[in-house]
Amino acid sequence: MPVNLTVTDPSQLHAVPGVRIGVAMAGVRKANRRDLVLFALEAGSTVAGVFTSNRFCAAPVQLCREHLAGPEGQHIRALLVNTGNANAGTGADGLARARRSCVSLAALMGVKPEQVLPFSTGVIMETLPVERIEAGLPAALAALNASGWADAATGIMTTDTLPKAVSRQVMIGGHQVTITGISKGAGMIRPNMATMLGFIATDAVFAPATAQSLVQALVRDAADQSFNRITIDGDTSTNDSLMLVATHQAGHAPITSLDSADGKALRDAVVAVAQQLAQAIVRDGEGATKFITVQVQGGRDEAECKLAAYAITHSPLVKTAFFASDPNLGRILAAVGYAGITDLDQGLIDLYLDDVHVVTQGGRHTAYREEDGQRVMKQSEITVRVDLHRGPAQTTVWTCDLSHDYVSINADYRS
Amino acid sequence: MPVNLTVTDPSQLHAVPGVRIGVAMAGVRKANRRDLVLFALEAGSTVAGVFTSNRFCAAPVQLCREHLAGPEGQHIRALLVNTGNANAGTGADGLARARRSCVSLAALMGVKPEQVLPFSTGVIMETLPVERIEAGLPAALAALNASGWADAATGIMTTDTLPKAVSRQVMIGGHQVTITGISKGAGMIRPNMATMLGFIATDAVFAPATAQSLVQALVRDAADQSFNRITIDGDTSTNDSLMLVATHQAGHAPITSLDSADGKALRDAVVAVAQQLAQAIVRDGEGATKFITVQVQGGRDEAECKLAAYAITHSPLVKTAFFASDPNLGRILAAVGYAGITDLDQGLIDLYLDDVHVVTQGGRHTAYREEDGQRVMKQSEITVRVDLHRGPAQTTVWTCDLSHDYVSINADYRS
Numbered sequence: 001m002p003v004n005l006t007v008t009d010p011s012q013l014h015a016v017p018g019v020r021i022g023v024a025m026a027g028v029r030k031a032n033r034r035d036l037v038l039f040a041l042e043a044g045s046t047v048a049g050v051f052t053s054n055r056f057c058a059a060p061v062q063l064c065r066e067h068l069a070g071p072e073g074q075h076i077r078a079l080l081v082n083t084g085n086a087n088a089g090t091g092a093d094g095l096a097r098a099r100r101s102c103v104s105l106a107a108l109m110g111v112k113p114e115q116v117l118p119f120s121t122g123v124i125m126e127t128l129p130v131e132r133i134e135a136g137l138p139a140a141l142a143a144l145n146a147s148g149w150a151d152a153a154t155g156i157m158t159t160d161t162l163p164k165a166v167s168r169q170v171m172i173g174g175h176q177v178t179i180t181g182i183s184k185g186a187g188m189i190r191p192n193m194a195t196m197l198g199f200i201a202t203d204a205v206f207a208p209a210t211a212q213s214l215v216q217a218l219v220r221d222a223a224d225q226s227f228n229r230i231t232i233d234g235d236t237s238t239n240d241s242l243m244l245v246a247t248h249q250a251g252h253a254p255i256t257s258l259d260s261a262d263g264k265a266l267r268d269a270v271v272a273v274a275q276q277l278a279q280a281i282v283r284d285g286e287g288a289t290k291f292i293t294v295q296v297q298g299g300r301d302e303a304e305c306k307l308a309a310y311a312i313t314h315s316p317l318v319k320t321a322f323f324a325s326d327p328n329l330g331r332i333l334a335a336v337g338y339a340g341i342t343d344l345d346q347g348l349i350d351l352y353l354d355d356v357h358v359v360t361q362g363g364r365h366t367a368y369r370e371e372d373g374q375r376v377m378k379q380s381e382i383t384v385r386v387d388l389h390r391g392p393a394q395t396t397v398w399t400c401d402l403s404h405d406y407v408s409i410n411a412d413y414r415s
Numbered sequence: 416m417p418v419n420l421t422v423t424d425p426s427q428l429h430a431v432p433g434v435r436i437g438v439a440m441a442g443v444r445k446a447n448r449r450d451l452v453l454f455a456l457e458a459g460s461t462v463a464g465v466f467t468s469n470r471f472c473a474a475p476v477q478l479c480r481e482h483l484a485g486p487e488g489q490h491i492r493a494l495l496v497n498t499g500n501a502n503a504g505t506g507a508d509g510l511a512r513a514r515r516s517c518v519s520l521a522a523l524m525g526v527k528p529e530q531v532l533p534f535s536t537g538v539i540m541e542t543l544p545v546e547r548i549e550a551g552l553p554a555a556l557a558a559l560n561a562s563g564w565a566d567a568a569t570g571i572m573t574t575d576t577l578p579k580a581v582s583r584q585v586m587i588g589g590h591q592v593t594i595t596g597i598s599k600g601a602g603m604i605r606p607n608m609a610t611m612l613g614f615i616a617t618d619a620v621f622a623p624a625t626a627q628s629l630v631q632a633l634v635r636d637a638a639d640q641s642f643n644r645i646t647i648d649g650d651t652s653t654n655d656s657l658m659l660v661a662t663h664q665a666g667h668a669p670i671t672s673l674d675s676a677d678g679k680a681l682r683d684a685v686v687a688v689a690q691q692l693a694q695a696i697v698r699d700g701e702g703a704t705k706f707i708t709v710q711v712q713g714g715r716d717e718a719e720c721k722l723a724a725y726a727i728t729h730s731p732l733v734k735t736a737f738f739a740s741d742p743n744l745g746r747i748l749a750a751v752g753y754a755g756i757t758d759l760d761q762g763l764i765d766l767y768l769d770d771v772h773v774v775t776q777g778g779r780h781t782a783y784r785e786e787d788g789q790r791v792m793k794q795s796e797i798t799v800r801v802d803l804h805r806g807p808a809q810t811t812v813w814t815c816d817l818s819h820d821y822v823s824i825n826a827d828y829r830s
Contacts (some may be wrong), residue, residue, distance in 0.1 A: 055759040056752025056777070089748040091762070091778020124745020125779050233731040235746075236753035316648040316731070316817075317825055324826030330539020331650075333504040337471025338651035344470040347506070362471070363506020364540050402731075407819050410732055411739030 002162050003291040003380050003400065005283035010150035013167045014178045016201040018042035018247025021148030023155040026136030028129060029084030029122060036133060037155040038140040039079040039199065040109070045247045046206060047076040047117070048216035050223045052240035058088035059098040059128075060118040061239060067102075072114035074212050079243060080105055081119040081197065082133055083158050083184075088238035089125035097130040104134045108141060121158055121184065121197055121239050153182040156197055159409055160184050164280040170269045172262045173252030177204045179269050183227075183277035185237070198227060198277055201245040204266050207254035211246065217258060218270055219244035226274035230398045232285040233406070234314040244270070282398045287405030290322050293383040293398055300391035304341050308386060309397040311339035319402030322382065327373030329358050336386060350387040353377070417577050418706040418795050418815065420698035425565035428582045429593045431616040433457035433662025436563030438570040441551030443544060444499030444537060451548060452570040453555040454494040454614065455524070460662045461621060462491040462532070463631035465638045467655035473503035474513040474543075475533040476654060482517075487529035489627050494658060495520055496534040496612065497548055498573050498599075503653035504540035512545040519549045523556060536573055536599065536612055536654050568597040571612055574824055575599050579695040585684045587677045588667030592619045594684050598642075598692040600652070613642060613692055616660040619681050622669035626661065632673060633685055634659035641689035645813045647700040648821070649729040659685070697813045702820030705737050708798040708813055715806035719756050723801060724812040726754035734817030737797065742788030744773050751801060765802040768792070 019041060026036040041047070049068065051061050067073060080101060087094045102116040109116075120128065153163035167180040181200030200222070206214050223242050248254075255263050283291050294312050299305035312318055315335040321328040332351060337344070351359035356372045358365060376382055434456060441451040456462070464483065466476050482488060495516060502509045517531040524531075535543065568578035582595040596615030615637070621629050638657050663669075670678050698706050709727050714720035727733055730750040736743040747766060752759070766774035771787045773780060791797055 052753075054749060054752035055754075055756065056748045056761045056764075086745070089745045089761075089774065089778060091776055093778060123743070124749060125774070126745075127779070235730050235732050235749065238745075238749045238752060314729075315650050316821070317650050320822050320825035323822065326826065328538070330501070330504045330541075330653075333471045334469060334539060334650065334653045337469035337653060338467075341470065346471045349471075359504065359540070361506055363504060363508060364542070402822060404819055404822050406731070407735050407738065407817060407822060410735035411741065 002284040003288050005162055005280055007162055008165045008167070013149040013165050014169060014180055015146035016178050016180050016247060017203045017249040018045055019201045019245060020144040020146050021152045022140040022143035022145070023148060023151040024136045024139035024143060026082065026132050028082050028132055034151065034155040035083045036136045036140050037081040037152045038144065040144050041077050041245060042247055042249070043077065045076065045245055046074065046211040046215045047243060047245050048212065048219045049241055049243040050220055052237055054236050054238045054240070056089060056238050058086050058120060058239045059090055059094035060087055060120045061241060062095060063098050063102065064117045064119070064241065067114050067117055070114050072112055075115055076117055077111045077115040078105060078109060079117045079119065079199065081156055083156060084122040085120055085126055085128050086122045086124045086239050087120040087128040090127065094128060097128040100130050101133050105137055108137055117243070119197055119241055121156065124238060149180055149182060156182065156184040158184060159286055160284050162284055164277055164284065166273045166276045168269050168273050170265050172204065172250065172265055175250050175252040177202060177250045177252065177266065179273045181273050181277050183281055185281045197239070198242040198274070200243070200270065200273055201247065202266070202270065203247045203250040205248045205250055205252055205254045206246055207256045210256060211248070214255065214258060215244055215246050218267060221267065222270050222274040225271050226278035229396060230278045230282050231310065231313045232282060232400060279398055282400050285400035286409045287403040288400035289403055290401040291381045291398070292322060292400060293396060295383065295385045295394065295396050296388065297385070297394035298388040298390060299393040302393045302395050305393050305395035307339040307341055308336045308388065309395055311335040312384065313397050313399035316402055322377065322401035323403045325374070325377040327353070327370060327377045329353065329373060332384060332386070333359065344388070345390070348389040350389065352385040354383050417699040418703050420577055420695055422577055423580045423582070428564040428580050429584060429595055430561040431593050431595050431662060432618045432664040433460055434616045434660060435559040435561050436567045437555040437558035437560070438563060438566040439551045439554035439558060441497065441547050443497050443547055449566065449570040450498045451551045451555050452496040452567045453559065455559050456492050456660060457662055457664070458492065460491065460660055461489065461626040461630045462658060462660050463627065463634045464656055464658040465635055467652055469651050469653045469655070471504060471653050473501055473535060473654045474505055474509035475502055475535045476656060477510060478513045478517065479532045479656065482529050482532055485529050487527055490530055491532055492526045492530040493520060493524060494532045494534065494614065496571055498571060499537040500535055500541055500543050501537045501539045501654050502535040502543040505542065509543060512543040515545050516548050520552055523552055532658070534612055534656055536571065539653060564595055564597060571597065571599040573599060574701055575699050577699055579692055579699065581688045581691045583684050583688050585680050587619065587665065587680055590665050590667040592665045592667065592681065593617060594688050596688050596692050598696055600696050612654070613657040613689070615658070615685065615688055616662065617681070617685065618662045618665040620663045620665055620667055620669045621661055622671045625671060626663070629670065629673060630659055630661050633682060636682065637685050637689040640686050641693035644811060645693045645697050646725065646728045647697060647815060694813055697815050700815035701824045702818040703815035704818055705816045706796045706813070707737060707815060708811060710798065710800045710809065710811050711803065712800065712809035713803040713805055714808040717808045717810050720808050720810035722754040722756055723751050723803065724810055726750040727799065728812050728814035731817055737792065737816035738818045740789070740792040742768070742785060742792045744768065744788060747799060747801070748774065759803070763804040765804065767800040769798050
């Protein structure tokens with residue numbers, strides 16, 4: 001039951017000139033479901049990405065890094081995504097199978113295998129049925145069209161209950177620039193570089209000499225402000241990947257710096273798209289019934305704010321209290337206390353639930369009434385604000401609650 | 416539904432000469448339940464403890480530290496425990512109320528308030544009804560007797576479903592020495608110093624000059640090998656306390672070193688009692704249906720073994736897979752991958768489930784069959800062994816699975 005998440009009308013998902021999308025049914029794990037998504041990019045496009053920090057990264061992630069760092073890294077022509085199998089924990093055999101999918105697609109497209117980036121999501125530690133993916137490629141190629149974003153958003157879903165797609169247009173140098181993106185991922189979500197899978201494309205124009213570095217900086221910045229601030233269960237996936245494609249077709253004067261007026265306008269739009277996609281993942285978090293924003297302020301640096309924010313958002317006790325709409329708010333204090341800020345003074349802490357001042361100087365506020373906490377806890381969107389009162393830094397993390405359905409979904413995922 | 420945990424027959428719980436126990440109903444939170452436990456210690460006893468590392472530590476923990484460090488720290492005469500209210504997140508008022516309980520008990524016992532150590536467990540951030548505790552003290556004092564350990568184990572329970580008590584006797588210098596202990600705690604369990612509450616007493620004799628330092632070293636060692644190796648939900652409580660009392664009444668020649676033959680014999684027995692008490696907490700973990708031992712070996716140091724072990728034991732995905740008896744073992748690899756061992760080589764990893772070799776060199780072992788994994792996953796006791804193959808260090812952590820009942824218990828705890 002996603003929290004205040006609706007499916008974007010396909011007519012609102014603007015095509016990005018230079019990007020065509022084909023979706024097919026390859027039967028990777030189950031028959032009769034769209035499980036293969038192909039992005040074909042015009043020659044001259046720039047692609048950059050951020051990937052999981054998990055040391056047990058999947059074979060496709062290893063191959064993406066290799067291809068992007070190699071001689072064809074600035075000439076990527078295709079992104080190939082399958083669901084149903086993560087091709088992670090599969091050793092050298094998994095790497096060979098991911099490579100074979102690139103070779104087969106490249107042959108059909110008339111490009112080099114190193115110009116293809118592979119992505120996989122699904123069950124870990126099972127052999128990738130690459131022959132099924134190969135068999136599905138002709139259908140995906142035949143389906144290529146510029147308006148396939150809605151189908152792609154559906155095609156990359158696993159335990160997601162709704163597809164996630166966002167589109168936005170901004171004016172840059174008198175030209176309309178489009179940013180459209182999709183994401184998936186409802187469990188194993190504590191991205192540390194990106195969500196399980198996110199793809200954003202724009203036709204914004206960058207100067208060729210600096211295009212790669214600027215697009216890379218932009219995707220890193222966007223990830224840090226969006227996918228790196230969400231958590232569902234604290235599990236950092238083996239397959240997290242966020243990709244940003246720039247096709248340079250919008251017609252405006254090339255952007256040469258992200259700090260210029262045009263660069264900032266684009267960055268704001270890309271970050272907004274990324275944040276909306278990231279928040280959509282939380283809203284559709286496995287078993288989620290509440291969308292929770294945790295703001296920690298008054299830290300000495302952002303790192304310690306993050307320690308506190310993630311301690312709160314990873315605590316099963318805090319998350320079950322939200323599920324129960326129970327203002328058992330001492331659990332939040334306890335989480336802040338064990339977050340790892342070694343010289344924290346509990347006597348300085350303030351805690352607010354939306355507009356309700358719950359804790360002051362580390363103890364219950366005399367004006368706090370249980371019914372006020374109860375009123376906020378019953379809402380579907382809640383903001384927790386903690387003030388550490390020891391410095392100027394702050395951070396924000398988005399999460400959901402922990403419900404019976406989370407257990408059911410993850411106990412039943414493979415059956 | 417505790418996992419292979421049975422109630423110790425009260426006749427098997429040996430009294431510890433020098434320790435008397437009184438249990439009463441004070442109505443701290445609910446009427447008609449034993450919620451007040453008093454340990455009265457003979458003059459000359461030595462008391463040492465380890466406490467939570469949570470910076471938001473409860474008022475009684477602050478007071479215990481203060482009293483143990485003060486001039487009466489080597490002359491403690493009473494431990495007073497209440498359930499139903501943790502007196503944490505209660506600021507200066509909470510500290511004053513904890514202090515008042517010590518003053519009142521001391522007056523009744525004819526000792527100094529600083530010779531009393533207070534302990535509380537229950538809901539956080541609610542005002543301690545100290546007047547109810549005071550009203551219950553005469554009944555607790557009247558009930559004092561040497562054989563109250565079974566009642567005490569029941570009296571300190573909160574969401575525990577069974578009382579936890581262990582007793583053991585060893586011969587030291589031709590004299591029989593008793594070690595008896597109790598523990599509680601079924602949620603908010605990732606002790607970092609101790610469990611929520613554990614009390615162990617022995618009549619072993621230490622030389623007066625070094626008694627305090629030896630008992631302190633012994634309780635620290637016992638905690639590190641027991642309560643600091645268990646986790647249920649990763650939440651480090653505000654109230655964790657493990658206390659060790661030595662009454663010096665067993666009659667053997669005083670122990671002057673924990674490395675002597677007598678010292679080692681005692682240490683082994685105390686550690687065994689502490690491990691059994693700590694494991695009992697996991698077996699009775701909120702909603703637990705499985706008892707899981709996670710061994711990580713082949714690390715460069717114990718710290719990185721712990722990173723991997725706690726990543727596995729805190730992963731909701733791993734824990735729900737155990738609940739489902741689903742050998743979805745890639746989730747374990749993923750947890751090892753994001754544990755924070757930054758230069759981990761996934762190509763070296765071995766994973767075993769009991770005797771089943773699941774993963775070799777980071778990929779699925781060719782001989783591994785799903786039905787073998789399934790067979791082990793259905794057991795009520797399972798050992799996960801991960802070999803990092805990068806050094807000589809190892810560690811062990813005990814945990815349980817994550818079930819529907821965990822969510823129910825914590826969503827309903829206050830209602």
